Amino acid sequence: MKILAIVSQKGGAGKTTLAANLAVAGQLAGEKVVMFDLDPQHSLAGWANGRSAAPAARIIDQATKLMQGLEVARREGFTIAVIDTPPAVDSVAAFSADASDLIVIPCRPAILDMRALAPTVRIVRDRAKPAAIVLNACRPSGSSSDEAVAGLSVYKVPIAPVRLTYRAAFQDAATASQGVQEFEPKGRAAGEVGALWQWIIAQL
Numbered sequence: 001m002k003i004l005a006i007v008s009q010k011g012g013a014g015k016t017t018l019a020a021n022l023a024v025a026g027q028l029a030g031e032k033v034v035m036f037d038l039d040p041q042h043s044l045a046g047w048a049n050g051r052s053a054a055p056a057a058r059i060i061d062q063a064t065k066l067m068q069g070l071e072v073a074r075r076e077g078f079t080i081a082v083i084d085t086p087p088a089v090d091s092v093a094a095f096s097a098d099a100s101d102l103i104v105i106p107c108r109p110a111i112l113d114m115r116a117l118a119p120t121v122r123i124v125r126d127r128a129k130p131a132a133i134v135l136n137a138c139r140p141s142g143s144s145s146d147e148a149v150a151g152l153s154v155y156k157v158p159i160a161p162v163r164l165t166y167r168a169a170f171q172d173a174a175t176a177s178q179g180v181q182e183f184e185p186k187g188r189a190a191g192e193v194g195a196l197w198q199w200i201i202a203q204l
């Protein structure tokens with residue numbers, strides 16, 4: 001079982017959006033996917049509760065129970081686990097990062113978001129774990145995201161070559177408890193998520 005931890009101290013960066021959409025992408029690619037929601041707000045679990053199809057989400061209310069939860073999932077035959085975390089760099093983020101094969105860090109291409117990334121990047125550095133920054137909610141023109149790539153290079157964390165654009169489909173799909181690939185299979189958001197999944201799976 002390969003484990004993705006979605007981590008960022010910044011609220012609204014797109015952790016839950018990424019967790020849900022990557023989980024659906026994995027499922028559509030034939031993986032058996034389970035999600036773990038470690039955020040007390042339970043946004044991911046709420047999203048999962050609104051659907052009848054897999055992937056399901058399991059709530060973990062204490063970071064120390066994560067390893068056990070992952071072990072159970074491994075025994076159940078899941079091939080991918082996606083962990084969503086609260087907007088904090090604390091023991092929850094640390095446990096999640098420790099457990100993961102890849103730490104995924106969503107970041108909006110805006111200066112305040114980029115500056116706020118330092119404590120999150122430290123989590124990666126302290127562990128020498130594979131990690132990737134995923135630019136999320138980018139402008140369709142791409143110009144601001146190109147600048148962001150240059151600005152983020154100081155962190156020396158790989159930046160995924162696939163970016164997610166700011167699109168209504170991400171919000172509309174969430175309302176329907178779907179991934180964008182389910183909500184609008186031929187849409188641009190679906191194309192971006194599919195390409196991002198391909199890139200991420202190649203890093204694992």
Ligand SMILES: Nc1ncnc2c1ncn2[C@@H]1O[C@H](COP(=O)(O)OP(=O)(O)O)[C@@H](O)[C@H]1O
Nearest residue numbers: 011012013014015016017137165166167170171
């Ligand atoms: N690429 C995107 N396009 C449009 N809206 C987005 C995008 N990514 C996230 N959002 C919206 O931004 C808000 C915050 O995203 P969320 O995934 O909840 O962030 P986090 O979990 O990091 O706090 C949500 O309302 C979500 O629907």
Ligand SMILES: [Mg+2]
Nearest residue numbers: 015016039043
């Ligand atoms: Mg969230």
